[in-house]
Amino acid sequence: MFNDLSSLSSYLPSRRSGRPRNMIAPGPSDKQIEDIVATALRTPDHGKLAPWRVVRVDSDQRGRLATELVKAYRTEKPDAGRLELEALDAMAHQAPTLLVVLFSPVTSTKIPIWEQELSCGAFCMNIIHAIHARDFVGGWITGWPSYNDDVRDLFGEASERIAGFIFAGTTDCELAERPRPELASILSKWKIEQ
């Protein structure tokens, strides 16, 4: 069973993202979206900088998002083919809920950017957990739009970066397992000469 919500210790080892293209209504309500992001405010954050923020893209804005993604893609790749543009259009329209997470680094501090990036990743992860805690599925993707400055400008400032597009909704198919690393390849004892 995936995303077993019977307890926190059951949920965490059974956590599984959904595929945004397989997400259908219902998605989180406006109040649930607020609660999801409020939960993620408890993310570890060295220096209390909050180097992250979220922009909601509502369902009546998806068409505009698709238009803007296609425009930015064509600017970068004038020879773009129909299939590439259709994929962008599909991305913009998929899933009931879309949250764009921005990494907003603070440079006027001694806290290294690397630590701020780590915090932003944890922030995204907490959003996913908070989505799942409400019995929806979440999915965190990046892809071409996350690395294009024109797309970034749709949501944030030049100093910011898109950390991810987090989609949420109800999965229209059974979640399936994916390969995970062997524990022994990840966890080791410290070996140091005496």
Ligand SMILES: Cc1cc2nc3c(=O)[nH]c(=O)nc-3n(C[C@H](O)[C@H](O)[C@H](O)COP(=O)(O)O)c2cc1C
């Ligand atoms: C920063 C980041 C970017 C990602 N971008 C994509 C992506 O563009 N497309 C994709 O299919 N999965 C992407 N993933 C992976 C999915 O979020 C997800 O982790 C994966 O499908 C496995 O599911 P799981 O979360 O249940 O392990 C990304 C993950 C991270 C951390």
